[in-house]
Amino acid sequence: DSGVTQTPKHLITATGQRVTLRCSPRSGDLSVYWYQQSLDQGLQFLIQYYNGEERAKGNILERFSAQQFPDLHSELNLSSLELGDSALYFCASSPPPGNTEAFFGQGTRLTVV
Amino acid sequence: AQSVSQHNHHVILSEAASLELGCNYSYGGTVNLFWYVQYPGQHLQLLLKYFSGDPLVKGIKGFEAEFIKSKFSFNLRKPSVQWSDTAEYFCAVTTGGYNKLIFGAGTRLAVHP
Numbered sequence: 001d002s003g004v005t006q007t008p009k010h011l012i013t014a015t016g017q018r019v020t021l022r023c024s025p026r027s028g029d030l031s032v033y034w035y036q037q038s039l040d041q042g043l044q045f046l047i048q049y050y051n052g053e054e055r056a057k058g059n060i061l062e063r064f065s066a067q068q069f070p071d072l073h074s075e076l077n078l079s080s081l082e083l084g085d086s087a088l089y090f091c092a093s094s095p096p097p098g099n100t101e102a103f104f105g106q107g108t109r110l111t112v113v
Numbered sequence: 114a115q116s117v118s119q120h121n122h123h124v125i126l127s128e129a130a131s132l133e134l135g136c137n138y139s140y141g142g143t144v145n146l147f148w149y150v151q152y153p154g155q156h157l158q159l160l161l162k163y164f165s166g167d168p169l170v171k172g173i174k175g176f177e178a179e180f181i182k183s184k185f186s187f188n189l190r191k192p193s194v195q196w197s198d199t200a201e202y203f204c205a206v207t208t209g210g211y212n213k214l215i216f217g218a219g220t221r222l223a224v225h226p
Contacts, residue, residue: 002156002158033213033214035214035216042216042217042218042219043203043216043219045213045214045215045216048213055213056213058213090156090157092157092214101147101159101162102214103159104149104156104157104158105156106155106156107156
């Protein structure tokens, strides 16, 4: 158990819908990262938050947005869903800046039908 | 932008065979290097990491990796694989202080008894 909690574990929804994925980082970790894992794209970095502020942006679509709340949990919002958005979405967290690794949650498997 | 290349997408070995997975990165500055493993249906777990010092890094489960700066490489090795090593292996790099991981495409390892 990495200490990073993601909910829900599985999500099935229809095209055009909107969903929210939730991530609770490890206690004390200020950074949260979101990644998308799909068969054709591999592991893609989406976005990073540090202590409530956006720090880095990767290959995140405009239909997707995220935020980190004062209690440091984070949510990834996916809207106008398309079939191609079906993927495993991972959240990771890491302690304050320094030489350390990221710890990953179990992921949310999103299926768009 | 930095990138990570993993040379082998699929590797099939018999138990007790030796393993070497290639990883090259493109970035001219200081990097932190990682190997993560993803067992079937599970989240990513850290195998080993390199930040500085001895370029030969030992990780969990008998894995090791060697950082060769002149070759921009960080190859993963294990002298004798087991069936339980069947998994997908990801090389990753971070630069700077905010730990945004950039992953390679991954190598699927299948170990046959």
